[in-house]
Amino acid sequence: MQGAGSTVAPVPLSEIFSSIQGEGPYVGCRHLFIRFTGCNLSCRYCDTPRGEPPGCRVEVKPGTGSFVTIPNPLTPEEVAVLISGVDLGKYHAVSLTGGEPLLYPDFLRELIPLLRGARRGIYLETNGTLFGALESLLHLVDVIAMDVKLPSATGMQPLWEEHGRFLKAARKKEVFLKAVVVKGTPLDEVAVAAGMAEAAGVPLILQPVTAGEPGRLPAPGELLWLQSKALEVARDVRVIPQVHRFCGMR
Numbered sequence: 001m002q003g004a005g006s007t008v009a010p011v012p013l014s015e016i017f018s019s020i021q022g023e024g025p026y027v028g029c030r031h032l033f034i035r036f037t038g039c040n041l042s043c044r045y046c047d048t049p050r051g052e053p054p055g056c057r058v059e060v061k062p063g064t065g066s067f068v069t070i071p072n073p074l075t076p077e078e079v080a081v082l083i084s085g086v087d088l089g090k091y092h093a094v095s096l097t098g099g100e101p102l103l104y105p106d107f108l109r110e111l112i113p114l115l116r117g118a119r120r121g122i123y124l125e126t127n128g129t130l131f132g133a134l135e136s137l138l139h140l141v142d143v144i145a146m147d148v149k150l151p152s153a154t155g156m157q158p159l160w161e162e163h164g165r166f167l168k169a170a171r172k173k174e175v176f177l178k179a180v181v182v183k184g185t186p187l188d189e190v191a192v193a194a195g196m197a198e199a200a201g202v203p204l205i206l207q208p209v210t211a212g213e214p215g216r217l218p219a220p221g222e223l224l225w226l227q228s229k230a231l232e233v234a235r236d237v238r239v240i241p242q243v244h245r246f247c248g249m250r
């Protein structure tokens, strides 16, 4: 069933909240996060609950941990109403995150124009595989935080071809690559990611795994060795952990 005023099917959302961006080159920037449910991948380190939540948790006041739950699914207009009290002019961006937001291209096409007002615009956090959906939405997105999934970290088969096609489209906008690394991530995997970043002229962020797998956290020496080797391939390789966790933020 479609909602009043909407031409697309409503979708289930997981949560809407304010926080700092905790990953990548924009760490510390104030973002409004809209978290979608569902994903086409299954990374071993994933901390996103599976299944469709009955309601979307909407934060009442930034950082207080106080939420109200709105029944799912939601239309783009209903999402816009839920964030209408947020002063987006103080925000670096509205972050579309997941799960995988690009599972819902039709919904995003209607939602994104309702989210304007943040200083840098729309920030898409994506697993970097659904290139067809990205191409159809590229004109609506401002910054793309694209994962490169390393098999040693995800436990999945390589996705180099999908990532390559995705990056070919994404590089028309501001984009950076983010690869989660674990203890024992082989150099050849990082080298492929570095090669992709260098070919596209974009930064590569190596993010040590944190979610749920403390035993797999690479040692400082291992991280710096991977970075050093990657810098032989690409000119901009940074090691950035998830910083929001250091101050108890979501």
Ligand code: SF4
Residues within 6 Å of the ligand: 039, 040, 041, 042, 043, 045, 046, 047, 048, 098, 099, 100, 127
């Ligand atoms: S791409 Fe992200 S949401 Fe999907 S399984 Fe991997 S970590 Fe989880």
